[in-house]
Amino acid sequence: MLGLFLAALDQTVVGTALPRIVTDLHGNDIYTWAFTAYLLTATISGPIYGKISDLFGRRPVLLFAVVVFLVGSLLSGLSREMLQLVGSRALQGLGAGALFPIALAVIGDMYDPSERGKYQGLVGAVFGLSSLIGPAIGGVITDTIGWQWIFFVNLPVGAIVFAVIWRTLPSVRPSATAPRIDYLGASVLVAALVPILIGLTNKQFGSWTDPSVGGLIGAGLVIAAVLVWVESRSVDPIIPLALFRNRSFTISVIAMFMASMAFFTPIVFLPRWFQVVGGASATQSGYQILALLGGLIISATLSGQLVARTGRYRELALGAPVVLAIGLFLLSNLRADTPLPLLWSWMFVTGVGVGPIFSIFTLVVQGAVAPRQIGTATSSLTLFQQIGGSVGLAVAGTVFGSRLAEELPRQLAAASVPSQIVDALPRSGVAMQQLTGVGNLGQAILASAPASARAQLEPFVPAIVDAIHRAFSLATASTFVFGIVGAVVAVVVVLFLREAPAKVLVQELSGEEAA
Known part of the structure; x- marks a missing residue:
């Protein structure tokens, strides 16, 4: 630990x-x-x-x-x-x-x-x-x-x-027996994952059609197809494809992937909202997500105890992504003037939904494979968890940027900011990030304007700041809508999970080891 x-x-x-x-x-x-x-x-x-x-x-x-x-x-x-x-x-x-x-x-x-x-x-x-x-x-x-x-x-x-x-x-x-290491499979695995992960990371600075984003991800997927071919012919593969013929393993991997896509969105975007809209420092924004992490810690601990006592996990595996979807739906109502106690309650519900996911599916995977495959199966589940988080953040970042670019002119117009000022505001991705940065936003807007125009701009600065905060809040809320989709897919997948009570698994594995 x-x-x-x-x-x-x-x-x-x-x-x-x-x-x-x-x-x-x-x-x-x-x-x-x-x-x-x-x-x-x-x-x-x-x-x-x-x-x-x-x-x-x-x-x-x-x-x-x-x-x-x-x-x-x-x-x-x-x-x-x-x-x-x-x-x-x-x-x-x-x-x-x-x-x-x-x-x-x-x-x-x-x-x-x-x-x-x-x-x-x-x-x-x-x-x-x-x-x-x-x-x-x-x-x-x-x-x-x-x-x-x-x-x-x-x-x-x-x-x-x-x-x-x-x-x-x-x-x-x-x-x-002498172990046989799948050097070729390990090399191809690395060759596939490196461009995929770098492409997803580059998404925050570019579009999906850029060679450094979509090109790298596409190349990684092609190499991943080669990996499947290599592993299917390996005597002792790094990732045994036979694991994916195991119903419980495959369902757990897909559910973990989708749940990670959903969960990592609030972990990343909520602290930024607290800093940009709420004016919190980086350290303070970390404490502001205490409600989310508190719900996670409590539900993870209690769910583990419940499974240990009852030997049942399917209801928890099904209920957790449902609660996660409900929490994300509540968070999708985020606005610039949302009261903090109400927001904390939404975050707590979201955390309660996440907690059991990270413990239950590990338990399912380890109980569904032979003892000699526990390390391979567990690491494969962790791999898809991390990739799911990376994919989720890349897609959520795209949703956020598109919604912000759409809402900012609309909110500025609604605040009665003159059209010539609205038209003069930058629209590029980098400039939009500067407009929604941390710190004193009003001073940053004035500092970015030509000295000759500051006197005319200054009376409208409070309205511009409020409009930016409203647009930023709506864009942040839209990322949680994407997370709901991931949580709902996880629920649908888990519906096909067949439960083998933990006490039955003890008997099955004991018989397997004896054989």
């Missing part, structure tokens, strides 16, 4: 420190790669680690991953230029790629299906807690002792994780 918390925390702790890092390292042109490099290597390495852990055991893989993560943390803190930081963050992600799925697989190894629920529920709580305190920790450390220490602080914690794994996790090799 501590190792998983460490890796999850590093995904969020950098956000509030990034402006200072970019200033010190003079890397504004590639600042997004501080996130992208970490996400990229963590995502593509997960399935490979999962398969290797099934072949060689969890302990050596986890120990190796912790060492790689700590080396990456040390080099990140010592970075003196932006490219060096990006490379170090990629190394960090290479270590974190094992900490997520292998920690979940260890739970599957150590506990019977009837007991896994309570611990998988704690995993969901760990994700929520790390998302909550990460921005705050990053802000406090950056403002007090320097941004380098958001990386250096990993070193003592990681050393404890390494010592605990070394002393307590048994060294068990699943098979006495």
Whole structure:
């Protein structure tokens, strides 16, 4: 749990420190790669680690991953230029790629299906807690002792994780036969995922038809088709295609993919709304989503306990995306003047819907496959969760930009702003981002105007700011409508899930091991 918390925390702790890092390292042109490099290597390495852990055991893989993560943390803190930081963050992600799925697989190894629920529920709580305190920790450390220490602080914690794994996790090799590693499959998997993830990341700066967006995604999908052909002919594939003939596994993967598309939208767009419309700082906006994460933590923990006691999970698997859809529907009513207590209640409902999803489907997958495939199956589920989040954010960003461009002239006209001023406002994507940035928006509007026009513009600045806030709120609300579609698809898919009670799974797996 501590190792998983460490890796999850590093995904969020950098956000509030990034402006200072970019200033010190003079890397504004590639600042997004501080996130992208970490996400990229963590995502593509997960399935490979999962398969290797099934072949060689969890302990050596986890120990190796912790060492790689700590080396990456040390080099990140010592970075003196932006490219060096990006490379170090990629190394960090290479270590974190094992900490997520292998920690979940260890739970599957150590506990019977009837007991896994309570611990998988704690995993969901760990994700929520790390998302909550990460921005705050990053802000406090950056403002007090320097941004380098958001990386250096990993070193003592990681050393404890390494010592605990070394002393307590048994060294068990699943098979006495010589393992066969699918090097070709691993290479093609990396070749497919890299352009897809980079293309989705580039979407925030371009359109779907750009070669750096649609071109890369298309190339990745073509290579993914080649991967299917390669894996179908491999003796011991990295991603066994036979897993997708398992009804429970396939339903869980699709449901997790769609739910991630739905959930990551409020996680990203709500803090931005709090900053732009509510005037909150980056750290304050992290605390503003406490209601969302509180609902997630409570429902994840309680759902795990409920499954452990009753052995039933289908009702939870079906009900969670329904509640998520309801929460997103409520959030789709967001407006610039929405009272904060009402917004927090909508966020809490959304969090309640998310909590069980991350624990229940991991439990279903681990109970649906043979013990020797738990690592591979768990890492594959994690892979589709991360890709679903990336796809969701890319599509939601497109929806947001289109709605903002549509609403801004309409809201300015409704505020009785003269048409010549409306026509003079910039319409490009970059300029629209500047108009909806954080800070004193009124001063930014005046500063961007020619000195000769400021006297005429100044009386209309309050009306322009209000119109921008209304347009921004409507655009943000439209992203949640897209999330509703993802949640509803997850509900439909789960309807086809056949439940095998956890206590029955214990008997089935015991018989399989005996055979």
